[in-house]
Amino acid sequence: MAIVFEEKKKKWILETINMGYVFALDKEGKLKNVYWGSKLPRFEDYPEVDDLVVMDRYTWDDEFSVRGEKNNVEPCLKVEYYDGVRDVVLNYVDFEIKGNQLIIKLLDEQYGLSVKLFYRLIEKYDIIERWVELENSSDKEIKIEDIKSASLYVENSEKVRLNYLTGMWGSEFHLRKEKINEGSKVLESRVGKTSAYMNPYFAIDYDATEDNGKVYFGELAWSGNWKISIQKRIYERIAIIAGINEWDFTYILEPSKKFMTPKFVFGFSEEGFSKASQNLHHYQLDYILPQDKAHKLRKVLYNSWEATTFNVTEENQKILAEKAAKIGVELFVIDDGWFGQRNDDRAGLGDWYVNKEKFPNGLKSLIDYVKSLGMDFGIWVEPEMVNPDSDLYRKHPDWVINFQNRPRSVERNQLMLNLAREDVKQFIIDFMDKLLLENNIDFVKWDMNRHVFESGWPEVESERQREIWVKYVWNLYDIWKYLREKYPHVTFENCSSGGGRVDLGIMQYADQVWTSDNTDPFDRLEIQEGFSYAYAPKIMMGWVTDWGGKDTYPLEYRFHSSMMGSLGIGADLNKFSEKDFEIAKKQVQLYKEIREIVQEGYQYRLSSVAKERYFAVQYLNEDKSEGVIIYLRNPRRFGLFDRVNLKLKGLEEKSIYKIYEGVGEEEIEVKTLSGKALEERGIIIEDSSKEFFSTNKIKHFYSRVLKINKI
Numbered sequence: 001m002a003i004v005f006e007e008k009k010k011k012w013i014l015e016t017i018n019m020g021y022v023f024a025l026d027k028e029g030k031l032k033n034v035y036w037g038s039k040l041p042r043f044e045d046y047p048e049v050d051d052l053v054v055m056d057r058y059t060w061d062d063e064f065s066v067r068g069e070k071n072n073v074e075p076c077l078k079v080e081y082y083d084g085v086r087d088v089v090l091n092y093v094d095f096e097i098k099g100n101q102l103i104i105k106l107l108d109e110q111y112g113l114s115v116k117l118f119y120r121l122i123e124k125y126d127i128i129e130r131w132v133e134l135e136n137s138s139d140k141e142i143k144i145e146d147i148k149s150a151s152l153y154v155e156n157s158e159k160v161r162l163n164y165l166t167g168m169w170g171s172e173f174h175l176r177k178e179k180i181n182e183g184s185k186v187l188e189s190r191v192g193k194t195s196a197y198m199n200p201y202f203a204i205d206y207d208a209t210e211d212n213g214k215v216y217f218g219e220l221a222w223s224g225n226w227k228i229s230i231q232k233r234i235y236e237r238i239a240i241i242a243g244i245n246e247w248d249f250t251y252i253l254e255p256s257k258k259f260m261t262p263k264f265v266f267g268f269s270e271e272g273f274s275k276a277s278q279n280l281h282h283y284q285l286d287y288i289l290p291q292d293k294a295h296k297l298r299k300v301l302y303n304s305w306e307a308t309t310f311n312v313t314e315e316n317q318k319i320l321a322e323k324a325a326k327i328g329v330e331l332f333v334i335d336d337g338w339f340g341q342r343n344d345d346r347a348g349l350g351d352w353y354v355n356k357e358k359f360p361n362g363l364k365s366l367i368d369y370v371k372s373l374g375m376d377f378g379i380w381v382e383p384e385m386v387n388p389d390s391d392l393y394r395k396h397p398d399w400v401i402n403f404q405n406r407p408r409s410v411e412r413n414q415l416m417l418n419l420a421r422e423d424v425k426q427f428i429i430d431f432m433d434k435l436l437l438e439n440n441i442d443f444v445k446w447d448m449n450r451h452v453f454e455s456g457w458p459e460v461e462s463e464r465q466r467e468i469w470v471k472y473v474w475n476l477y478d479i480w481k482y483l484r485e486k487y488p489h490v491t492f493e494n495c496s497s498g499g500g501r502v503d504l505g506i507m508q509y510a511d512q513v514w515t516s517d518n519t520d521p522f523d524r525l526e527i528q529e530g531f532s533y534a535y536a537p538k539i540m541m542g543w544v545t546d547w548g549g550k551d552t553y554p555l556e557y558r559f560h561s562s563m564m565g566s567l568g569i570g571a572d573l574n575k576f577s578e579k580d581f582e583i584a585k586k587q588v589q590l591y592k593e594i595r596e597i598v599q600e601g602y603q604y605r606l607s608s609v610a611k612e613r614y615f616a617v618q619y620l621n622e623d624k625s626e627g628v629i630i631y632l633r634n635p636r637r638f639g640l641f642d643r644v645n646l647k648l649k650g651l652e653e654k655s656i657y658k659i660y661e662g663v664g665e666e667e668i669e670v671k672t673l674s675g676k677a678l679e680e681r682g683i684i685i686e687d688s689s690k691e692f693f694s695t696n697k698i699k700h701f702y703s704r705v706l707k708i709n710k711i
């Protein structure tokens, strides 16, 4: 059994296939975390409370740290009671096991604050989900100042290293690795959304590699302000505290009301980073993504944004649609500019009626045309925003997030609707209903292009204004939930100026995400590499565009870069030559041949683009019979005689595999070897030297897609 309570030791043991997680009651009736790591052979092998390293008079290792008593770990819970008391004293009440779920009940009896700690085990992927529910069982209000989802502890050591993802607009998901020293390291967002600056993912390792060593990792399912603190003292275990950011946050919990935190998901791999990310990917596919579409293949889409920007018209979209259909695109998406007076980014946001000058026949004529070409139809919306120059803002200036008597700062010329308000939520539901009921739409790209600045909500009493940060996100989720249930045929893509709102929270409602507005096929590789640590390839949309210059990158390179996840095309097809169309058609066909393995398979990073002369990613299906390698050169580190020895991963040692290239019937054999040989001696990829001697030109951007087949 996965969850065991040892009565004698008052110890809860949670086990997945390879991981053990244990906490126990100490003599004073406090819950102490005693272990997180490799699963041990016997229950009695796990440590006891007495085995903890306690170095001082303060307490450490609390399973749910609070501001109160002698705790010295960053608190998960800070409250103020009606009489000014800020000391939280939680005592254990009892527990409940329901299948793979454990609930621990705690109580601050004097003030009637009940706390439930939830644990859900995902055995197959060595993952545990944790969240917390607070309930006010008193007759007075309780002011919550901080409520995190979990505190965790990992082994302290000289070698301990933190891995996280950082970036900015156009440069998201850059992986950082750094030594953890004493003090606190804070990963967070304070801009009202997940943000491109940091992503709510962390991993802690002790010099692990892709294939070896212990990796402890976690992700938070929250699309608003979040925080993950890593706190180290000289001798104790390292504490990790994660949840909603307490910055500018308070919440008044009324009598008999509850507050539920987002899930914090954490896991453990003893086989390095590769296994850690594979487990996260497959956990996301099986447990997080909307299950009706989680295992359906993502369609190859064309998005006309980069071709026509705001100048969309029925005519120019029809021309692009025809061209997209020619190369095998399955879903045609019109982006910004189809509504209101939206001729640039200065006006029209909020006015969600079809622009009659651009679409005199409404959207119907275009949609029918797209469908007659055999493609699905998709549309862009940015429901959370309003331009000051819009009918909506003129009618409802009070609907935006603002402080009275203070400026309303714009970003990208837009203000943010206050989604925490019920009338605003209803407005969004109503216009989305109208759009989706009146038009035969199969796909929605939901964008969100700014940060929260002046976070006021003047219509509510001042002590409730800070609730805006969480109520906004709850309502956002409610809307997505409503739309998904009502329109099950629609696929939803989440975008926030690229990858500014990618997290497990929004992924419970979105089928895929727009990774970055940066579509330079080389620059993107580092973004995609970082993304792969935390999120599944299937949800990672990558478009083939003209970024970086059509002459710089061969069209094949651009396609191969975008094939690492779900493929899209955003290039201006009006500028394509006949040859470009031919290449594009062939590449789309190639992608369709490999996509099941890319989207549903197991991903192995064969190199790091940040460190190597090339970036290569391998994908393998579940039964290890078929695979794909996508190889792209990094010319920043090239050698003239470029030969790369690529060692494959995850194959069955004794089986024989054929490595070959080709689309359709075409088959150019590269090598046929045993799985063991492909892992040990590898294959050689040769690129520029031959080209150089015959033409005196080096192909800076060289790429290949190889197929793997067990014979």
Ligand code: GLA
Pocket (backbone or CB within 6 Å): 305, 335, 336, 380, 447, 449, 495, 496, 497, 498, 514, 517
């Ligand atoms: C954002 C998105 C782009 C595009 C534009 C439209 O920048 O990230 O993909 O949709 O908005 O205005």
